Structure formats: C-alpha cells, structure tokens
Amino acid sequence: MKGYFYRILSSIAILIFLLYWTGVIVSTLPSKYIRNIITDKVPRFKTVSGFGWRLFTPPHTYNHRLYFIVRDIKAPQKSDTVEVLENITRQKQQKVPFNQKERAMDYLVQINVTEMLRRVWGFKQMPGEDIPGTTDSSYIAKAVVDQVSSSVYRDCLATLHNYCKVVLNEQKMDIRGKEVKIIVTRKPIRPYKERNNKQFIQKETPVFETAYQQLRNDAATN
C-alpha cells in the first residue's frame, strides 16, 4: 500500500513539474499573447515564479533629476531648490562597496519616481520641445489628472513628499509653514552618434510637476 502511494506520488510530482515549468516558460518569455492569458487567469503565478529578467534592456538613455522646491506660505516669492537624486548617486559612489544605506535610498527614491512616471505617462508621449500648442506644465498637468485616483500613484507621491521632509530635516530646515512643489526632469545621456560632439547640450526636460502642497509635520521622518 505504502509502495503504491509513493509510486503515485512520483508520477504526480513529475506531472506538477511539467505543468509548472510550462507555465513559467510561457509567462516569462517575451511572447505577449499566451503570457497575458496566464497572468490574467492566475495573477499570483507571476509573483511566485519570478519576474521579467530584463537586465538593462532597454538601457536608459537619460538620467532623472528630482527637485523639491520649497517656499514659505507667507512669503511665496522666495524659494529654495533641493535636487536629491544626483546627491544620492554621488554618496553611493563615494562609499563603494560599503554603500548599503545609499543603495537602499537610491532604490527607494528612484523606484518611486520611475513607477510614478510609468503611471502618469504609460504609452503617452512625454513632454518635449516638439509638442506644439502647449507648455510642458499644462501638458504634464493634463496627464497627471488621469492618475489622481490611482492608489499606486498616490502612494508614490506620498513617499516622495515624506522623503522631502527627511531631506529638509537633514538640512535643518524648519518645515512649519512651508509648502513644496515636486519636479522630475530627464537629462539625456549624450546620444551615441553625438558621443564626440562636445557642443551637444544635455538639456533637462521636465516630465513631472506638482502644484505647491503644504508640508505637514504628522508623517514619518525616518
């Protein structure tokens, strides 16, 4: 009886193995049609079996900049600008290879910026100099409106707001009575064909912008 049970168990194990691997291969390989069927029917499967292994594909052709523009509510004509991503990157490079904190900070901030941009722009054309009849700010505001109700977007934005408080605390700036505007820009890497062109200007393009929002002292500051 026991022998029969173990024989059956072996066959079941092989069957599950074959089914599992068929699912993993189909849901991982870049063939959208069948992959979508599996991930639609069993969304949890992807979480367990892994993720898309992209390994720098495609490579980014730009670097992001994240600006916090802080001003006093009572004196809005004067503002301070703090850029954070370049600073995190510099610290990360300085402390190689013992840069756990800087690496974590880089991931925490960058992933929220990237995810927020992905939500806002999706497949839409990002702002640039070649969009006629609109300014960058109005074009961005129009795209952001569609995402205001999305919880992922709101969480990413709230994280950046919280991070702003951390940065201001580090700089010993009092956040009472202050409001902040968040701006994300893209700074292009000099294109491959222009690699020797010293005249090429790496002009930053704003791709995300919020209105001024008051900073509250109630949330996390770690």
Added chain:
Amino acid sequence: MKLLTNSYGTMLQLIKHYKVWLEKDNYKVLYLAFLRVAISVWLLQELIFNLPILELLYSSSSFVIPQKNFLNWLPWGYSLIRTHYMWFIVCYMGVIILNIFGIGRWVTGLLLFVMTHILQKMNLTVLDGGDVMARLILLYLIFADSYQYFVLFKQKKINNARQKVSNLLSNLAAFSIMLHLCLAYFTSGLLKINDPYWWKGEAIYYTLQMERFIGTPLNKYIIQHPWIELIINYAVLAFELIFPVLVWIKKCRKPLLIMGILFHIGIFIFLMIYGFQVVFVLIYGLFLPNNKLVRLKEKAGNYIRF
C-alpha cells in the same frame, strides 16, 4: 490519429524512463546541501549589513508608503509586522540559523521561504534579480533533500520507496534551479536581440552612463573607447543566448561557467549591483558533477564536515 497515439506512447515511455533515472539517486546531493547553507549565509549577511537601515526599510515610521500586496489582506498582520518588525527580523534570523544547520529540515525551509517572501513584500522597492532568484531557490529547496551534508544531526535511514521519491524531488528541485538560471539569461538575451540599442552595439555606452550604476571611474574610460563597448555588448548578447543552450553539454560547460563568472564580476564592479551576482554565481555549482565536488570536499579536509 495513429501518429498522435504513437507520439503519445513515445512521450509516456520517455517520462517513464526519466522517472526511473531520477528516482535512482540524488545526483546533486552535496551541492544542494552547500547551496542551502550558502543561500542562508547570504541572507544572514544581507540582514546584518542592512541592520542600520532596517527601520528605514521595514518599520511603520519609514518615509516609504508600502505598495498594496497580499499582506494587506490580513486584517491585523501587516501593521503588526511593521510595528514590531524587529521581532520579525529576530525570528527570521533564528530560522536562517536553523536552516544553516539543517535543523527542522523541510519545515524550516518552508518557514524560511514564507518569511523571506513576507520580508520582500514589505518593501518591494529595494529588490533586485538576486533577491527574486534567492526566493526561488528557497522555494525549490523545500522539496530537495539537502540534508546529507553540513547538518548538525544526521537523518535516519528511510525505506526504499520513500528514498526513491526523495531522490526524484531533489533532482527536480536542482533541475528547476538550473532551469531558472538559464531562463533568466535566455529571456534577457531574447529581449536584447529585439532591442535596437543592444542590436546596434550601443547599449553598453548608455548602461555605463546611467549615473546610479556608475561603479568606478573606469566606466568613463570605457565609453571613450567604442571598440571595448562593442566587444562587451556583443559578448553579453552572445553569452546570454548561448549559455542556456550549451551549458548542458559537458565540453562547453567549463568555458561558459568561467565566462559567466567574469560577466557577473563585471556587473559587480562596474555597475554596483552586488547580491544579484552572488546568488547567480552560487547556482553555477549545480552544473558541476557530484563526484568531483565530493573529491574536492575530501581534499578540503574534514573541518567542513559537521
């Protein structure tokens, strides 16, 4: 119809043949044990290195708003873990240590997988491919008998029928880990040949200039020499497509594993991505034959035997 019946019959015979072969022996018995210990030590090391920032990563007072996931379904669980995250970390460390010594066997393995999954879900933003691969290894190791070496207490003899199932599960687990490595490379290789930057040989130029991944001043030196970029670009492309196919052939294995180690050392140094490289290279040992590893272990002496 007859053709269909014939091919169905052939497939069944093939499965039967492999079933007998898989039940015969645990072909990766030593390395599975080593992998259990190595992955556990790596998890412990990551945790210890991250001790000063655990509050930032997991506590409820962190500035990060956690993304919604299955933990939010628990009416009390998520906030409880985040509020008392240090207790969770202490328990997690305990389970890792139990797993290193093989105490609790697959039950500890299962617990470690679940706890790793929860910890990763508590902060998805800091995960890279290495964390995902480590979680998958832990999942497969639950089914494997990785307790013949490096354990505090030796296992009692089990009956023949049970041993056969144990061998089969261990071999399928080892095979799954190896397959997952190959799948990761191959998927990435396929995406790369469809990507214009990789196809035209420009990808390394851009990758080395992504500010958050500039690991050394040498990155800037390399991008001044297009021929170096081109060689690396196409070597990466070729490696990712060739490795999953040819690593199964004995003659090609050694050069491919050496190439792979160089590839990962390159990413480690130039792009500052650390854990990912360690986990991927750890899997390489599964491609080595067990008898060679046993001989190596014997040469290394008795001090590594528990």
